[in-house]
Amino acid sequence: MTSPATPALEGTAFTSRVADRADGGPAADRALVEELAMANHILFREGVVDGFGHVSVRHDKRPDRFLLARNMAPALVTADDIVEFDFDGNPVNANGRTVYLERFIHGEVFRARPDVMAVVHSHSPSVVPFSISRKAKFLPVCHMSGFLGMCTPVFEIRDHAGESSDLLITNSRLGAALAKTLGACDCALMRGHGSTVVGANLREAVFRAVYTEVNAKLQSEAMSLGDFIPLTEGEAVTSARNIASQINRAWDFWVMRAQGKL
Numbered sequence: 203m204t205s206p207a208t209p210a211l212e213g214t215a216f217t218s219r220v221a222d223r224a225d226g227g228p229a230a231d232r233a234l235v236e237e238l239a240m241a242n243h244i245l246f247r248e249g250v251v252d253g254f255g256h257v258s259v260r261h262d263k264r265p266d267r268f269l270l271a272r273n274m275a276p277a278l279v280t281a282d283d284i285v286e287f288d289f290d291g292n293p294v295n296a297n298g299r300t301v302y303l304e305r306f307i308h309g310e311v312f313r314a315r316p317d318v319m320a321v322v323h324s325h326s327p328s329v330v331p332f333s334i335s336r337k338a339k340f341l342p343v344c345h346m347s348g349f350l351g352m353c354t355p356v357f358e359i360r361d362h363a364g365e366s367s368d369l370l371i372t373n374s375r376l377g378a379a380l381a382k383t384l385g386a387c388d389c390a391l392m393r394g395h396g397s398t399v400v401g402a403n404l405r406e407a408v409f410r411a412v413y414t415e416v417n418a419k420l421q422s423e424a425m426s427l428g429d430f431i432p433l434t435e436g437e438a439v440t441s442a443r444n445i446a447s448q449i450n451r452a453w454d455f456w457v458m459r460a461q462g463k464l
């Protein structure tokens with residue numbers, strides 16, 4: 203049996219308690235769940251998320267579902283905190299635990315983009331200025347961030363939620379609008395809020411989220427010096443292709459750092 207809708211049992215500004223779907227289905231691979239917990243820790247350690255922000259991965263046995271932590275700070279997430287969701291944001295096994303209000307970002311991006319296997323949503327601070335600048339375009343400025351391409355879109359929530367929203371993606375309609383803005387890109391900025399970054403696997407999404415923040419820092423510094431030279435479109439494509447083969451090198455290092463071993 204399928205639950206017809208998402209009955210909100212209880213909600214606050216940032217969390218909600220939602221009834222589970224009746225149909226569970228096969229459990230996700232435990233190693234994938236463990237890696238998702240680690241991705242949370244890495245994103246905190248590398249300065250992408252703080253008390254807020256989240257990372258999801260598509261279910262390995264159910265491509266119409268995804269895994270995401272229950273509502274909590276990413277640094278504290280363990281494998282036991284990972285919850286399975288359908289694309290409408292209904293949990294499968296929350297068991298009454300509160301879930302992220304903005305889980306609709308993940309569901310709608312996974313729905314719209316079959317090529318996407320992982321999604322990071324963050325408020326990483328260096329990126330936000332580019333979401334609110336009327337002039338500055340966010341461009342790849344170093345060889346690590348070619349994946350950004352030449353036209354990172356900016357999601358304007360006022361176009362979808364009016365002049366007095368809380369800027370959060372709190373339902374499927376807003377999630378779908380964000381996914382439409384993302385289009386075929388791998389990073390979308392969200393005006394006055396943050397960004398959403400995607401990857402073909404969990405490690406790639408984490409890598410891109412880290413280097414989206416790095417790129418924003420570098421571009422801001424370059425702009426403070428005056429005019430700057432971004433990558434060409436060809437350089438962005440070529441460097442992104444080459445760096446993609448090096449992601450495990452960064453991942454192994456980030457794991458050690460997140461574990462406090464470095």
Ligand code: MN
Pocket residue numbers: 255304323324325370395396
């Ligand atoms: Mn957010």
